[in-house]
Amino acid sequence: MLAGGPQADDAVVVQVRPGVCLVQTVDFFTPVVDDPYSYGRIAAANSLSDVYAMGGQPVTAMNICCFPTRSVGGEVLSEILRGGLDTVLEAGALLAGGHTVEDAEPKYGLAVTGLIEADQICTKAGYKPGQKLVLSKPIGTGILTTAQKREALDADSLALAIDWMQKLNRATSELMLAAGVRGATDITGYGLLGHGWECAKGSSARLVIEAERVPVMGRALEYLEQGHYPGGSRANRAWLEGAEALRFAEEVPELLRDLLADAQTSGGLLMGWPAEVEVPDDCWVIGHVEEGPPQVSVV
Ligand code: CO
Numbered sequence: 423m424l425a426g427g428p429q430a431d432d433a434v435v436v437q438v439r440p441g442v443c444l445v446q447t448v449d450f451f452t453p454v455v456d457d458p459y460s461y462g463r464i465a466a467a468n469s470l471s472d473v474y475a476m477g478g479q480p481v482t483a484m485n486i487c488c489f490p491t492r493s494v495g496g497e498v499l500s501e502i503l504r505g506g507l508d509t510v511l512e513a514g515a516l517l518a519g520g521h522t523v524e525d526a527e528p529k530y531g532l533a534v535t536g537l538i539e540a541d542q543i544c545t546k547a548g549y550k551p552g553q554k555l556v557l558s559k560p561i562g563t564g565i566l567t568t569a570q571k572r573e574a575l576d577a578d579s580l581a582l583a584i585d586w587m588q589k590l591n592r593a594t595s596e597l598m599l600a601a602g603v604r605g606a607t608d609i610t611g612y613g614l615l616g617h618g619w620e621c622a623k624g625s626s627a628r629l630v631i632e633a634e635r636v637p638v639m640g641r642a643l644e645y646l647e648q649g650h651y652p653g654g655s656r657a658n659r660a661w662l663e664g665a666e667a668l669r670f671a672e673e674v675p676e677l678l679r680d681l682l683a684d685a686q687t688s689g690g691l692l693m694g695w696p697a698e699v700e701v702p703d704d705c706w707v708i709g710h711v712e713e714g715p716p717q718v719s720v721v
């Protein structure tokens with residue numbers, strides 16, 4: 423086993439023959455948006471993301487689905503599965519069937535198998551002092567989807583959040599491999615700060631995040647100010663501060679502290695980018711990696 427064993431990573435990686443590794447992961451969750459097709463696309467993109475975060479290329483995917491077919495009916499289920507299929511095809515992978523069970527609350531996602539070149543594996547242990555910290559999607563999906571659940575979100579913000587959540591990390595993954603990146607993870611439930619901390623710990627380094635440089639998704643800060651903030655995001659921040667894994671500079675505004683801890687769905691890749699290599703136009707430099715005891719330091 424080359425990654426994802428005792429030291430937890432985004433997916434497990436095993437060598438199948440010299441130079442070639444298999445990467446495997448599974449993820450599924452309850453609906454984040456009302457539209458079943460979009461939900462299917464988002465859940466699939468989120469499941470595929472762990473393979474991209476490891477530097478892999480997905481080969482096969484299998485549906486994992488729980489659904490109240492008796493009360494809701496098959497049409498909604500078909501839309502969810504159609505969304506998942508379209509995203510699997512966009513990833514260049516094969517949908518190899520799957521399994522659905524009857525359940526009161528819908529849940530959907532994929533088990534994904536992919537391939538990685540043995541010398542291109544990206545892990546949470548691969549961040550090195552001197553590298554730039556690069557993020558490939560803005561954050562705020564937890565805030566926006568919470569506002570949507572409370573029927574407070576405007577239509578444009580919902581469309582924007584859906585666009586970002588269903589966007590594959592495929593192109594980013596290809597760019598990071600070309601750049602020689604070996605430290606990467608995808609930003610999901612623990613938020614930028616929580617996943618940043620996993621990388622700081624895995625790499626025994628300090629991650630310095632410049633709060634003002636972190637891209638914000640649309641009007642997320644406005645909705646946050648109005649009090650739309652998921653319980654999971656609140657828990658992220660409380661846990662990290664309690665464990666002293668995280669240090670905020672005094673001048674970092676309270677609102678940004680909350681934003682950085684926001685739990686993401688199908689978020690971007692956070693990468694340790696070699697200082698001498700140019701960063702792609704559609705990514706954001708949000709800080710750098712330093713020598714020092716494992717910590718996320720927000721300035
Ligand atoms: Co992950």
Ligand code: CO
Nearest residue numbers: 448449472610
């Ligand atoms: Co996951």
